[in-house]
Amino acid sequence: MAAAAAAVPSPKGSLREDLTCAICCDLFTEPVMLGCMHHFCRPCISRYWRGTQGPVTCPQCRKEFSSKQFQTNYLVTAMVEKVRASTSDTYIKNLEKQLKETLESHRLKREEFINSIRRDKDNTDTIKRVGADLQAHVKGEFRALHQILHDEETCALEQLSREQEQELEKVQRHLEATELAVRELEDNMRALQQASAAPENIMLAELPQLRPYVQVDIAQEFDTNAFSNKYMAPLQYITWRKMFKSLNPGPSPLTFDVDTAHPNIHVSRDKTAAVECDVTVPHMDHDKRFLQCVNILAAQGFQSGRHYWEVEVGSKAKWDLGVASEAVDRHARIKLSPESGYWTLRLRNGREYSAGTQPWTRLRLGSAPHRLGVFLDCEERRVSFYNADDMSLLYSFTNGPRGKAFPFFSPCISDGSQKPPPIKLLHYPPVALSG
Numbered sequence: 268m269a270a271a272a273a274a275v276p277s278p279k280g281s282l283r284e285d286l287t288c289a290i291c292c293d294l295f296t297e298p299v300m301l302g303c304m305h306h307f308c309r310p311c312i313s314r315y316w317r318g319t320q321g322p323v324t325c326p327q328c329r330k331e332f333s334s335k336q337f338q339t340n341y342l343v344t345a346m347v348e349k350v351r352a353s354t355s356d357t358y359i360k361n362l363e364k365q366l367k368e369t370l371e372s373h374r375l376k377r378e379e380f381i382n383s384i385r386r387d388k389d390n391t392d393t394i395k396r397v398g399a400d401l402q403a404h405v406k407g408e409f410r411a412l413h414q415i416l417h418d419e420e421t422c423a424l425e426q427l428s429r430e431q432e433q434e435l436e437k438v439q440r441h442l443e444a445t446e447l448a449v450r451e452l453e454d455n456m457r458a459l460q461q462a463s464a465a466p467e468n469i470m471l472a473e474l475p476q477l478r479p480y481v482q483v484d485i486a487q488e489f490d491t492n493a494f495s496n497k498y499m500a501p502l503q504y505i506t507w508r509k510m511f512k513s514l515n516p517g518p519s520p521l522t523f524d525v526d527t528a529h530p531n532i533h534v535s536r537d538k539t540a541a542v543e544c545d546v547t548v549p550h551m552d553h554d555k556r557f558l559q560c561v562n563i564l565a566a567q568g569f570q571s572g573r574h575y576w577e578v579e580v581g582s583k584a585k586w587d588l589g590v591a592s593e594a595v596d597r598h599a600r601i602k603l604s605p606e607s608g609y610w611t612l613r614l615r616n617g618r619e620y621s622a623g624t625q626p627w628t629r630l631r632l633g634s635a636p637h638r639l640g641v642f643l644d645c646e647e648r649r650v651s652f653y654n655a656d657d658m659s660l661l662y663s664f665t666n667g668p669r670g671k672a673f674p675f676f677s678p679c680i681s682d683g684s685q686k687p688p689p690i691k692l693l694h695y696p697p698v699a700l701s702g
Contacts, residue, residue: 398431524566542689565674579691584617591675
């Protein structure tokens with residue numbers, strides 16, 4: 268322990284100075300320790316004592332010893348070899364290479380974080396802009412309602428503000444973490460640059476102590492559509508339903524267009540129910556009718572304004588519904604997708620719900636809806652689907668139709684032997700069509 272303590276570098280001196288022999292003024296060669304704890308090269312102290320009879324002395328402290336005794340210090344020997352190796356040209360070149368590589372790594376990571384900060388700030392601006400637009404939209408919706416709805420308007424705006432604040436807080440937390448990471452990287456870079464710029468007569472024994480930089484995930488792009496969908500919904504109707512549930516206020520009173528019905532679709536006399544059948548229904552041939560697929564359109568089409576309607580699907584295990592462009596090919600079998608002029612939701616096997624994209628987008632619903640609500644905003648080109656029982660959003664298309672479009676339905680061909688239930692258009696008077 269005493270030998271090790273004596274070999275520890277003093278705070279004011281360098282390690283090389285502490286491992287230098289006081290006789291030859293060079294790094295120790297075969298370092299030995301005298302009884303006074305001073306170290307010298309074995310050859311140096313042997314020469315110093317050569318020819319001395321009787322007591323000998325320490326060259327440094329002049330302490331006398333009765334005999335020429337010393338002991339080898341293997342710890343100091345190992346330290347000397349380490350210092351000697353660390354001052355070689357190869358070691359210095361490798362250390363300089365490590366410095367450059369580490370500095371470049373920090374520079375690249377810093378650039379990555381700075382780009383992330385830029386994205387965070389862009390997201391912050393987008394969130395604020397979208398939040399402001401949504402607030403204006405919500406206010407416009409509620410201005411059309413009676414003063415009694417003022418409390419509902421205030422509630423909706425407060426919820427929007429909370430959600431906006433939550434999104435801003437997410438970005439702010441990520442922004443602060445990234446800025447902290449940049450600061451730590453810059454501290455490391457300064458240390459590395461200082462080490463790189465050290466005077467040539469000061470030999471580097473090891474890399475400077477670096478602070479481990481914080482790992483920060485790349486920020487996700489702000490999803491404008493997901494943030495907007497709830498507030499771009501038919502808010503007036505949703506609020507109306509909340510306040511007057513017992514009155515069952517309803518959407519636009521659609522009717523089926525018999526002239527568009529596939530020959531295997533039977534339409535009720537009041538044109539509000541459609542069901543597939545095994546026999547061909549007497550019909551006239553014309554360009555409006557679907558011939559390859561069991562489809563039918565509503566008689567009412569829309570090319571401006573905002574419109575909402577509800578459809579009862581009951582316990583049907585298979586159906587398609589949504590919106591179709593007026594110009595769709597009604598005589599060919601095509602895939603239902605926006606590219607083909609269809610914006611739809613579908614059910615298969617009684618439990619598999621999908622949005623009509625290519626490929627299909629599978630939906631995970633908490634419960635099976637018996638009534639579906641469809642919302643068409645012609646100006647915003649938005650087509651949204653709701654569980655009409657609780658007005659929860661199921662899916663929303665943001666690339667809706669251009670020009671005139673019609674509500675679209677397909678009761679599909681039933682797989683079972685039981686009589687299939689119909690698709691029904693729900694009417695809740697008095698709600699007049701508009702647009």
